[in-house]
Amino acid sequence: MDIKIQPIKESKISQVDFNDLKFGSVFSDHMFVCDYVDGKWQNPSIVPYGPITLDPSAKIFHYGQSIFEGMKAYKDTEGNILLFRPLDNCKRLNISAKRMVIPEIPEDLFMKGLKELLKVDNAWIPTNEGSSLYIRPFMFATGEGFHASPADEYKLIICTAPSGAYFSGKVTVLIEEKYARSANGGVGFAKAGGNYAAQFYPTQLAIDKGYNQVVWTDDNTHEYIEEAGAMNVFIRINDTLITSPTSDRILDGITRKSILQLAEDNKIPFEVRKITVKEVVEAAKSGELKEMFGAGTAAVISPIAGFGYKETDYDLPEIENSYASIFKEKLLNIQYNRGEDIHNWSVKV
Amino acid sequence: MDIKIQPIKESKISQVDFNDLKFGSVFSDHMFVCDYVDGKWQNPSIVPYGPITLDPSAKIFHYGQSIFEGMKAYKDTEGNILLFRPLDNCKRLNISAKRMVIPEIPEDLFMKGLKELLKVDNAWIPTNEGSSLYIRPFMFATGEGFHASPADEYKLIICTAPSGAYFSGKVTVLIEEKYARSANGGVGFAKAGGNYAAQFYPTQLAIDKGYNQVVWTDDNTHEYIEEAGAMNVFIRINDTLITSPTSDRILDGITRKSILQLAEDNKIPFEVRKITVKEVVEAAKSGELKEMFGAGTAAVISPIAGFGYKETDYDLPEIENSYASIFKEKLLNIQYNRGEDIHNWSVKV
Ligand SMILES: Cc1ncc(COP(=O)(O)O)c(C=O)c1O
Ligand SMILES: Cc1ncc(COP(=O)(O)O)c(C=O)c1O
Secondary structure, eight states, X not given: OOOEEOOOSSOOGGGOOTTSOOSSOSOOXXXXXXXXXXXXXXXXXXXXXXXXXXXXTBHHHHHOOEEEOOEEEEEOTTOOEEEESHHHHHHHHHHHHHHTTOXXXXXXXXXXXXXXXXXXXXXXXXXXXXXXEEEEEEEEEOOBOSSSSOOSOEEEEEEEEEEOOSSOSOEEEEEOSSOOSXXXXXXXXXXXXXXXXXXXXXXXXXXXXXXXXXXXXXXXTSOBEEEESSSEEEEEETTEEEEOOOOTTSOOOHHHHHHHHHHHHTTOOEEESOOBHHHHHHHHHHTOEEEEEEEETTTEEEEEEEEEETTEEEEOOOOTTOHHHHHHHHHHHHHTTOSOOTTOOEEEO | OOOEEOOOSSOOGGGOOTTSOOSSOSOOSEEEEEEEETTEEEEEEEEESOOEEEOTTBHHHHHOOEEEOOEEEEEOTTOOEEEESHHHHHHHHHHXXXXXXXXXXXXXXXXXXXXXXXXXXXXXXXXXXXOEEEEEEEEEEOOBOSSSSOOSOEEEEXXXXXXXXXXXXXXXXXXXXXXXXXXXXXXXXXXXXXXXXXXXXXXXXXXXXXXXXXXXXXXXXXOBEEEETTEEEEEEETTEEEEOOOOTTSOOOHHHHHHHHXXXXXXXXXXXSOOBXXXXXXXXXXXXXXXXXXXXXXXXXXXXXXXXXXXXXXXXXXXXXXHHHHHHHHHHHHHTTOSOOTTOOEEEO
């Protein structure tokens, strides 16, 4: 399928201060749009970033039938545009699509649209350290009617936003004892829109207590560590790195699986197993808890400085050569095309 | 606050066949709109039903920050417009709002907007038996940005749709063994958009097997009956009516609580308690299971003709003077202002 390109009349780029980028709040000139109508994806096009017009009965407004992805584009010193494992995002988008009864998008169409968009908005990819172009593909129900059933029409849009760090400063987390992010047999493994709004209230309560994020536990016993709002969670006890197995409640993070691969490549001992809050608290008390960090595309690798649990705060030590710093360096080196990339994760556009 | 009214130039009502109304697929001439901007709800107005324009980064598209309500307006033989316990819908909208970190709407503003809208679109309220004006209030995040946090701007819209029955024909249900609708500590008790899209896939699987709806069970053991997609569930064993207690996983249905009150008023024995699938299956086998029915605004009272569980189908008997028929008649009599209304549930506009 050919992608029609309708370029913007005048770029907005001169209005943007690339030295002072927040996360996801300034948008590039163009977006990729594709419509699912009459049973097929059609009219792929790149158009100026701009408003979407929908009927008030479009199902996105009523039934939360929407999914998204989060990716980044990087630029190396030679000006090449690079993506990190982009096909994995496309595959996960389709996994989310299936669970939310949204028609899957053909991989080649998605990849072509994405790459064309990045070429058109090449100038928007930041080159300063710590910044990148955040990419937000999303799909939602445009089909109409108040019947609580899947829509017959959908839209895929890919927008991009030159972005700085997701977190500013140290990250502390609250281990959740009451609220839950997802159910067994639910949609927690999908990047479904509704999963995120469901986290706002408990996260707000945690922020009011002085934490940045909630670490979710299982909804039934609250005894097991699952993941954070937009990151998978890693725990280092002595020299062993531990992370929870994925399940239908937990997002299968691309950063997470890359870290596990890097741990294997670099002979860092790791375990993928259920981990109880009790174990973490006891390790914190005994001094065996060396590190905790979150891992995700937006947050990259975010060391956790401390956590709260049952009205008690536990600080984590600041250590040299932390696993977090090792993995972060290795990941960024691959993402910015500065280091060896034995798994060919980096993809040139 | 004054409500500005901008009337439609030419009504679409002559295009509508009121004798052949589906559910929620034809929309009245006007809608009520109110914006949350600069920390307060403002600009309440009634405008022609028509498109909404949003930025692609509006949080509704990404994080499912949306809630809704479902109500009905009825017309009695004298032409009065009637609502059924409308303040309860407004209160529940605000309960949902709080959980989804959407600013609550003042009750008087909501009620005033709703009543004005019904007066303006009075002609759209069907008078033929079995039809009514379905009312859909909904609130969603219009504020912008890719940061996964609550939006700073919102919209409340009330649309209406002259509607016929939600179900056509007999209703059969599948008791769910694998998928779940909501988590402990989650948002199941809220009318959050995402709860509904999450049900589409398991419901589709049930429809493919020949059932109309899923009856949800708890996500942990799948042993307890909770509710159906858009209805609370009642079970009659011998002469006792049983329904599950509400919880943070179950919507506190207005039809449900009205039925419980009517049962009390009419000395029909009832129990609000947890009920296991096992108990229902055994009662079906022994013949003690007399009725099952769903109760909700859209579906009114829908007798369940049979259910499936673990690859076995159980038929329910067709009985005379069923509780379902008794409650349905009493409810409709109140809603259409044809019978005694000792609790003053019916509200004249
Ligand atoms: C709930 C959740 N967990 C984990 C992650 C991390 O996944 P990834 O590394 O693929 O970005 C994300 C963000 O995408 C997320 O939303
Ligand atoms: C999940 C769910 N349960 C039950 C109901 C019934 O509630 P009500 O009787 O207030 O319409 C609804 C519909 O509103 C619903 O969406």
